[in-house]
Amino acid sequence: MTDSHDFDVIVIGAGAIGENVADRVVQAGLSAALIESELVGGECSYWACMPSKALLRPGTALKAASSVAGAREAVTGTLDAQQVLDRRTEFTSNWDDSSQADWVRDSGITLVRGTARLTGERSVEVRDNNDDATDLTARVAVVLATGSTPTTPPIDGLDDVEFWGTREATSATQVPESLAVLGGGVAGAELAQAFARLGTKVTIIARSGLLSNYPQPAGALVRKGLEGDGVVVLTDTATESVRQPAGGSFTIALGGGKTVTAEKLLVSTGRRPALANLGLEDLDLDPGNLVTDQSGRVEGADWLYAVGDAAGKVLLTHQGKYEARVTGSAIAARAAGTLGDTVEDWSPYAASADRYAVPQVVFTDPEIAMAGRTVEQAREAGLTVSETSLEIAVAGSALHTDGYQGWAQMVVDEDRRVLVGMTFAGPDVAELLHAATIAIAGEVPLDRLWHAVPAYPTISEVWLRLLEKYGL
Numbered sequence: 001m002t003d004s005h006d007f008d009v010i011v012i013g014a015g016a017i018g019e020n021v022a023d024r025v026v027q028a029g030l031s032a033a034l035i036e037s038e039l040v041g042g043e044c045s046y047w048a049c050m051p052s053k054a055l056l057r058p059g060t061a062l063k064a065a066s067s068v069a070g071a072r073e074a075v076t077g078t079l080d081a082q083q084v085l086d087r088r089t090e091f092t093s094n095w096d097d098s099s100q101a102d103w104v105r106d107s108g109i110t111l112v113r114g115t116a117r118l119t120g121e122r123s124v125e126v127r128d129n130n131d132d133a134t135d136l137t138a139r140v141a142v143v144l145a146t147g148s149t150p151t152t153p154p155i156d157g158l159d160d161v162e163f164w165g166t167r168e169a170t171s172a173t174q175v176p177e178s179l180a181v182l183g184g185g186v187a188g189a190e191l192a193q194a195f196a197r198l199g200t201k202v203t204i205i206a207r208s209g210l211l212s213n214y215p216q217p218a219g220a221l222v223r224k225g226l227e228g229d230g231v232v233v234l235t236d237t238a239t240e241s242v243r244q245p246a247g248g249s250f251t252i253a254l255g256g257g258k259t260v261t262a263e264k265l266l267v268s269t270g271r272r273p274a275l276a277n278l279g280l281e282d283l284d285l286d287p288g289n290l291v292t293d294q295s296g297r298v299e300g301a302d303w304l305y306a307v308g309d310a311a312g313k314v315l316l317t318h319q320g321k322y323e324a325r326v327t328g329s330a331i332a333a334r335a336a337g338t339l340g341d342t343v344e345d346w347s348p349y350a351a352s353a354d355r356y357a358v359p360q361v362v363f364t365d366p367e368i369a370m371a372g373r374t375v376e377q378a379r380e381a382g383l384t385v386s387e388t389s390l391e392i393a394v395a396g397s398a399l400h401t402d403g404y405q406g407w408a409q410m411v412v413d414e415d416r417r418v419l420v421g422m423t424f425a426g427p428d429v430a431e432l433l434h435a436a437t438i439a440i441a442g443e444v445p446l447d448r449l450w451h452a453v454p455a456y457p458t459i460s461e462v463w464l465r466l467l468e469k470y471g472l
Contacts, residue, residue: 007033009331010124010138011145012116012278014104015042017308017320018145022109024328030335033136034104035126037115039097043147044317046092051170052190053363054088059197060365064427067401081175081198088170095171118142118279122303140335141303143296143327144278145320148271148309153182153207156241161250163242163265166191176200180252180262182239184210186362188268189222193364196229203232203260205252210235211362215375217389217407218368218425224405225366234260273312294350295343296327302341305331313354326351356420357441361430366406369433372421372440375411384414385421388470392426395457401427406459410466418443424462432460446472 009025011018014036022032039046058079066072093099104111114126114134122138150165152158164172169191175198181188184206196202204210204226210233211219223233238255242265250265275287283301291299292311298304306312307327308320330349333339343349362368378385392406406426413420422436439449450472454460 005135006137006139007031007110008138008140008335009033009143010035010122010136010141011143012124013042013145013147013308013310014040014100014111015145015147015308016044016317017147017310017324018042018143019100019104019109020321020324021143021145021305021307021328021331022104023107024325025332026108028328028332028336030140030332031110032108033110033112035112035114035116035124035136037113039095039100040104040111041097041100045100046095046097047167047170048187049317050091051088052166052187052194054091055084055170055194055198056190056363056365058084058087059194062197063365064401067403067427069402079198084198085173085175092171112136117277118283118304121283121301138303141305141331143331144275144298144304144306144310145308145324146274146278146310148315149274149276150267151270151272152267153239153269155182155239158242158267161242161244161265163250163267165266166268169195169266169268176262176264178202178249178262179264179266180205180250180260181266181268182252183268183270184208184212184233184235185268185270186211188266189226189362189364191266191268192231193226193229196226196231201230201262203262204234205237205239205254205260206233206235207238208236211368214362214368214370215389215409215423217409218370218423221366221405221407221425222362222364222368225364271309271315273306273310275310293343294326294345294352294354295330296323296351297330313351314358316358316360319354319358322353323351353441357437359433359437361433363430366426367428367430368423368425369429369436370421370423371433371436372419373411374421374423378411378413378420383420386412386414386470388412388466390462390465390469392424392429392459392462394459394461394465396459396461397426399457400459406462408462408466410470412446412470416443417446419446419449426459429459432462435460435463446470 008030009032011022014034022034114128119125124136126134178201181192181204192202241253243251252260280287296305307323309315346352359371389409397404409423411421
């Protein structure tokens with residue numbers, strides 16, 4: 001701590017999103033305090049994005065080598081599980097945040113360790129591990145960048161057992177013989193495949209579908225990939241109870257009298273904004289219904305902002321960092337008197353992409369890469385849209401992988417003749433995504449997009465095939 005407890009901006013939560021807000025306002029000449037009760041760098045650095053992708057990558061690389069004649073003959077072994085876990089640990093810096101804390105201080109941001117609570121307008125109390133309290137005051141704004149917390153389904157017996165959440169799965173020090181995964185979303189699918197390729201017998205139990213927020217053909221390709229790795233995928237399956245005798249395996253009772261037994265149980269059934277115990281209720285703000293404008297400012301408190309998962313709009317790290325940059329710019333502009341209450345769409349002070357051009361990737365093998373809206377989402381928004389889809393079968397895909405299987409979809413707003421959604425599924429399609437994001441965010445007319453010639457022979461040639469099928 002510095003001698004002064006007054007700052008222009010106080011940011012609660014020092015994950016990637018909080019770091020970006022604080023850095024943005026400091027770059028604009030304001031002072032900032034960044035409060036963190038755990039590790040600086042947050043969920044993404046230590047328990048989510050980075051370690052999960054580090055667990056996935058070796059298996060994907062091995063599968064890629066095995067999928068090309070000439071290379072597959074050179075593959076003589078399986079994954080070294082300990083080496084995979086060790087590499088994962090390197091990416092988390094062994095859960096040591098020293099380097100990130102140094103970056104915060106070197107950036108001119110004051111790092112405050114402890115648990116924060118709002119005590120009034122622009123007032124924050126921080127309690128350290130000894131329960132000693134320090135009061136901080138913000139001259140301009142307080143920003144909530146507290147991330148999200150896992151949701152636990154109301155399943156009989158679940159509260160009585162020690163199951164894995166995504167944190168425990170991504171930080172595991174040993175590979176279990178068997179694993180049951182409750183939930184068919186992104187994290188569940190990714191971790192199921194990561195452990196299956198490390199030698200674990202994995203069963204996914206999903207109440208509805210697998211990756212049901214994505215177009216069905218894309219999810220079907222991922223399911224085929226998971227099953228090819230030996231994963232048992234049970235969809236439209238209810239979990240009735242969970243039991244675990246002392247020191248024994250989990251027994252998961254399913255509908256219809258079926259059971260699944262596993263050494264470990266991973267519960268990955270979604271997340272919600274982490275807004276509890278922040279003092280919002282004392283300020284007449286509902287933590288279950290926190291409403292923010294495009295600049296991140298909370299409705300009913302012009303000094304308070306929420307960004308990233310805490311804002312509850314798009315629970316993706318890259319989108320949260322984007323919101324953080326927008327919010328930091330808006331705070332600085334309002335402090336300088338150059339921005340009022342309203343913000344213009346697509347301006348530096350509006351997170352417009354949250355509504356129109358969100359990119360997201362499922363890092364399974366095959367991957368799903370999607371930007372913008374699905375057909376259903378576009379129609380729900382009142383748009384008149386058409387859908388064009390096809391299998392990815394171009395020279396680039398044939399060269400990439402023997403027997404390449406992929407799928408692509410283009411969603412077009414017919415009133416404006418612009419893209420509003422793109423989905424790719426297949427090996428390494430994530431690298432196609434940014435072109436789609438640019439086309440959607442930039443509202444590039446299809447007639448102009450047709451002149452963006454894809455290089456031959458690359459998988460990007462699928463763009464030409466989609467436009468040709470559309471009728472251009």
